[in-house]
Amino acid sequence: MITVGNQVSDMADVFPGWSCERPTSRTAIWIGQLQPHKTIYTVRVEYTEPLLPEGRSALYVQPLVEILNPKLKRRFGNAEGSLPHVYVAHPRTNRSGPFLCLFDDKKSQWTSEDLISNTTIPWTSNWLSCYESWLATGTWFGTGKHIQTESSGRNAISALMEHYNATTSHAALTRYAPPTT
Amino acid sequence: MNITTNFEEFARQLDIDPVEAAVMDVARALQITQTMNKQAESHYRGLATHVDRPGSPFEDLVDEIYASGSFAIHAATRSRLKRDQHDVDAVLELNCPADSNPEWVIGELYKAIRGERGSKYFDFLIEKNSRCVTVTYPDGVTVDLMPVVRLIGQPERVAVLFHHKRETGDSYHKVVNPKGFAEYFNQHVETSKTFQDRFDARRYLVDGETYVELANRTASNSTRVTLEKADTQPMPVHVPLDQKSARVVALQLIKRFRDKRYRKHDDHRGKRKPPSIIIAAIALDAGPVNDNLVDEVIAVARYMRRLIRKAEEKLRPLEVRNPAHYPDIFTDRWPEARSEQQLWSSDLRTLVEQLETLKRVGFDPAVVQSVLTDLFGEKAGDIALGAYHQAQTTNLEHGTLGMTPSGKLTPAKPTSGLAAPTIGAGVASSGLIMPARANTNMGGTIPDDNCW
Numbered sequence: 001m002i003t004v005g006n007q008v009s010d011m012a013d014v015f016p017g018w019s020c021e022r023p024t025s026r027t028a029i030w031i032g033q034l035q036p037h038k039t040i041y042t043v044r045v046e047y048t049e050p051l052l053p054e055g056r057s058a059l060y061v062q063p064l065v066e067i068l069n070p071k072l073k074r075r076f077g078n079a080e081g082s083l084p085h086v087y088v089a090h091p092r093t094n095r096s097g098p099f100l101c102l103f104d105d106k107k108s109q110w111t112s113e114d115l116i117s118n119t120t121i122p123w124t125s126n127w128l129s130c131y132e133s134w135l136a137t138g139t140w141f142g143t144g145k146h147i148q149t150e151s152s153g154r155n156a157i158s159a160l161m162e163h164y165n166a167t168t169s170h171a172a173l174t175r176y177a178p179p180t181t
Numbered sequence: 182m183n184i185t186t187n188f189e190e191f192a193r194q195l196d197i198d199p200v201e202a203a204v205m206d207v208a209r210a211l212q213i214t215q216t217m218n219k220q221a222e223s224h225y226r227g228l229a230t231h232v233d234r235p236g237s238p239f240e241d242l243v244d245e246i247y248a249s250g251s252f253a254i255h256a257a258t259r260s261r262l263k264r265d266q267h268d269v270d271a272v273l274e275l276n277c278p279a280d281s282n283p284e285w286v287i288g289e290l291y292k293a294i295r296g297e298r299g300s301k302y303f304d305f306l307i308e309k310n311s312r313c314v315t316v317t318y319p320d321g322v323t324v325d326l327m328p329v330v331r332l333i334g335q336p337e338r339v340a341v342l343f344h345h346k347r348e349t350g351d352s353y354h355k356v357v358n359p360k361g362f363a364e365y366f367n368q369h370v371e372t373s374k375t376f377q378d379r380f381d382a383r384r385y386l387v388d389g390e391t392y393v394e395l396a397n398r399t400a401s402n403s404t405r406v407t408l409e410k411a412d413t414q415p416m417p418v419h420v421p422l423d424q425k426s427a428r429v430v431a432l433q434l435i436k437r438f439r440d441k442r443y444r445k446h447d448d449h450r451g452k453r454k455p456p457s458i459i460i461a462a463i464a465l466d467a468g469p470v471n472d473n474l475v476d477e478v479i480a481v482a483r484y485m486r487r488l489i490r491k492a493e494e495k496l497r498p499l500e501v502r503n504p505a506h507y508p509d510i511f512t513d514r515w516p517e518a519r520s521e522q523q524l525w526s527s528d529l530r531t532l533v534e535q536l537e538t539l540k541r542v543g544f545d546p547a548v549v550q551s552v553l554t555d556l557f558g559e560k561a562g563d564i565a566l567g568a569y570h571q572a573q574t575t576n577l578e579h580g581t582l583g584m585t586p587s588g589k590l591t592p593a594k595p596t597s598g599l600a601a602p603t604i605g606a607g608v609a610s611s612g613l614i615m616p617a618r619a620n621t622n623m624g625g626t627i628p629d630d631n632c633w
Contacts, residue, residue, distance in 0.1 A: 118614055
């Protein structure tokens with residue numbers, strides 16, 4: 001596992017223009033700018049080094065990526081939802097999101113063994129590029145699939161939680177089994 | 182270079198500006214496939230046999246049939262981006278007196294094609310036009326069959342066509358040489374290995390196969406129906422002009438632009454559009470060919486505007502002649518009035534200005550979407566953006582996509598040894614940040630009624 005300290009050093013090396021705040025010894029928050037095309041986005045990345053052995057899924061420990069400015073726009077009435085490939089909330093934070101969904105944890109595309117600088121950040125820029133095309137056309141042209149809905153046949157609270165989390169269940173993020181009914 | 186086995190070299194070569202690549206992607210979507218080409222040939226040859234059949238008004242009087250217009254110069258395009266529809270122009274050489282009455286020739290050809298009840302084309306949509314008969318196939322493909330009679334004692338392939346317009350009573354003969362023009366064009370239009378390689382590399386990056394691979398696969402699929410695989414031998418693939426000449430591809434784009442303007446813009450409705458053959462003849466004289474497709478479209482459009490401006494200065498309509506047969510005036514029906522050439526000149530100015538805007542702004546999805554859709558219609562913008570992201574994904578998967586520190590994603594030379602997660606490990610010697618691996622955008626969607 002790469003320590004948060006090493007992530008901070010690496011990010012400072014690769015993205016010297018990004019600010020870095022350390023609210024706790026295990027957490028780092030970077031804020032910087034990405035410009036895949038013409039629009040310049042201010043991006044916030046928050047990462048908390050997991051305690052070993054925490055047993056959390058990659059979806060739980062992942063760096064949380066938010067776009068601070070300009071605010072992400074929605075396309076209402078779109079077949080893929082008003083904003084695809086995001087989480088509206090994440091159990092690790094009280095921030096309201098949305099947070100970008102950047103990898104498939106089932107394929108281990110990101111683990112805590114990875115540097116943020118050559119995974120999360122370029123993937124964010126690619127996500128923003130796809131987002132701009134989606135805004136223009138209503139089609140998500142990048143790679144992507146939606147996490148399979150887990151609400152069908154489940155209790156109302158799970159369904160509500162999934163709806164709140166933008167069709168992704170709380171269980172998928174925390175990998176805690178929901179109570180069976 | 183075999184780009185399927187040497188992706189690294191290919192990626193280095195593919196330093197194509199994203200705007201240029203987007204226009205290439207639209208052009209590729211316009212082009213007709215080899216299968217469509219063969220189908221078109223089969224259509225017009227079938228029509229010739231039908232017209233020549235026993236009992237037909239032209240029984241045993243068909244000397245030859247050959248493609249003309251855009252088909253003959255490899256600049257044919259789909260009539261709809263999302264469908265396999267296309268229009269074919271064919272010349273039908275008849276063995277009848279050259280001074281035959283035009284109304285009679287067109288009328289008899291119509292009868293010959295329609296045939297008696299129960300014959301093949303009887304229920305097809307068949308229309309008499311002033312110089313040809315148009316047959317619309319059930320799949321939407323149309324064939325314009327123009328009857329001509331070869332003139333003896335004239336240069337090779339010079340013939341007379343028959344013009345009859347019922348509405349105005351116009352009826353006359355005109356000396357033409359469409360075959361001569363096609364041969365002249367094909368011999369004189371410049372090709373470029375640089376353009377061909379880049380156009381094909383772009384195809385490979387987006388579609389996953391080169392033109393030759395596509396042609397072999399298509400041929401193999403059609404052959405497999407009748408032959409065992411072991412019996413089939415790959416035939417050498419003839420690469421057509423629209424894969425190796427930026428000028429021919431530019432012509433295809435200009436034709437698409439013209440069709441969109443005359444179909445969708447109210448101020449063009451009901452007006453005759455500038456014929457493809459005039460645009461093609463002018464394109465031949467538009468100076469040295471660029472390897473860059475966007476520059477090529479701009480150059481041809483500017484040259485055509487310049488010719489129109491010169492004609493306007495003399496208060497005359499544009500005149501363009503067949504370079505293979507000087508008496509054959511291509512501009513005999515367009516422009517009928519100077520207002521028609523003024524309208525087209527204004528269209529060409531829009532084309533040039535919009536493409537220059539694209540070049541100046543650079544690749545921005547919103548601008549690409551609006552400009553390409555405005556110029557080329559239907560889903561041109563979607564096609565370009567879809568291809569852009571497909572290419573980015575292919576590069577990402579092959580480790581040939583890098584990112585500048587500012588966030589711009591660009592094709593890059595692949596690096597090795599990114600597995601070890603040491604500080605700064607993802608930065609290539611070029612200064613580009615190389616993603617460790619490809620990713621998949623997961624997650625959910627925000628429903629419309631979510632109050633976030």
